[in-house]
Amino acid sequence: MAHWYIVSVVGKDRSGIVAHLSSALFENGCDLGEASMMRLGDCFTIMMMVRHDGNTHSLLQVVQPVAESMGLHVHVDKVDAHLHRHLEPDVHITVHGADRPGIVAQVTGALCEAGLNIVNLESDVGGSDAKPIYVMHIDGIATAGVPALESALAIVSKQGVQAKLNPIEIMIA
Amino acid sequence: MAKLEILTYPDERLKQVSESVEVFDQALRDFIADLEETMRAGPGGVGIAAPQVGCFQRIAIVDVSSKPKIEHHGRLVLINPEIVEYADFVKGREGCMSVPDYTGNVMRPDRITLEYFDEHGAQHTLQTSGFEARAIQHEMDHLEGLLFLDRLVSRRNDLFRRKVYQ
Structure with a gap:
């Protein structure tokens, strides 16, 4: 039975990473769901939902050869995930x-105490x-309201x- | 009155350009009543355009009065609407009853001047801004066969650019 996995891929950036990995997954009957793929530093990073009819080992067998051919590391987690x-x-x-x-620790610590549930965070230097x-x-999501977050940010x-x-x-609309 | 079925993406009919309304009769007003009922049945829906229910005429309804603390003009029935002036592009997040479970950022003019007819055929001019202006433009896009998906801008890097200027 097909199940959702999260496949993480990290390695030195080069062209063709997304195309080669996604082709391998497609040719082996996998579906992609939501994904985050971006360059961090001079590495390329992928975290993607993959639906695969098999187990963690069989999915690794699909992804690992193509990843290693490009010098990338792969990690696979079976997850209880759903679309929508x-x-x-x-x-x-x-x-x-x-x-x-300490910027992230201070800011997110204060926001967490003030009720913020982070949905997405992106940062750059x-x-x-x-x-x-x-x-x-x-x-x-401001679970304790916006004024609490504004007070936290003021500090x-x-x-x-x-x-x-x-x-x-x-x-x- | 009857709630109408809403077409959802990727239904090809949502790409169709709508025709101008020529006759302002009771049949038009009956359709508008159904369109409004459909809009109000949707969760949080502040606007609807006729093509979303498969009627390819230049008719839209906008009512953002349920939103707290914003300026608005109440219930607006917009027939053959035309934007005659616009200014100040801003980014805002939009969703659509024809595109469930997805929202995205779209750049649009913050201030618009609009000419339109009401359901009785009377012509009006309206100046508006902010949330109401965004809703009106979103609906007018439907009349051109466009969805907010056609106007998406990235959620990333909207404050600082990476490029080094020197």
């Missing part, structure tokens, strides 16, 4: 500042080696980062 389970975030938070250790800047985008902002919260109004 999106949670809609109601706040978007942008954080930026001079890069330093820009600027230069001499003056790096950290930029983070968070989409989340965080005194520690040298700029943080801005915008409610997400989803227009459904």
Whole structure:
């Protein structure tokens, strides 16, 4: 019986990673679900839902040869996952500042205490080696309301980062 | 009054361009009543366009008055609508009754001036902005056979660009 797995792939970036992996999966009867694929540093990273009629070992046999041929590491987890389970975030938070250790821990720690459930987080380091800047985008659900999150961000902002919260109004028509 | 069936993507009919309304009669008003009932039956739906129920005429309804703390003009029946001025593009998140379980970011003008006819054939001009302007433009896209999927912008990297300028 087909089951959902999450396949993680990491390795040095080069062209053709997505095309080769997805072809191998398709040719072996697998379906892809939701996926996140992006370049982090000069590595390419993939996390994708794969529906496979077999077990973890048989899925690894599909993915591993093609991954290893491109110098990539693979990890497979069998998961109790389903499609059409999106949670809609109601706040978007942008954080930026001079890069330093601890920004994510401080900001997300304060937001967690104030009731934020993170749905999506993406961060980047820009600027230069001499003056790096950290930029983070968070989409989340304000389970304890927006004012609690704004209070948390006001405290965080005194520690040298700029943080801005915008409610997400989803227009459904 | 009757709730109508909503076409869902990838139904090809959603790509059809709608025709202008020429006759403002009771049949039109009866259809609009059904269209409005269909809109209000949807979860959180603040607008609907006739092509979403398989009627390819330039008719839309928008009512964002259920949203707290925004400026709006109440229930709007928009027939043969035309945007005559627009300004200030902004990004906002949209969903659609014809595209279940997916939302995405779309850039649209924040302020618009609109000319349209009501269900009795009277012509109106409306200036609006923000959430209501977004809803109106989303519905007008349906009249052109466009979905918000055709206008999606990335959720990533919308504040800073990676490129180094020097």
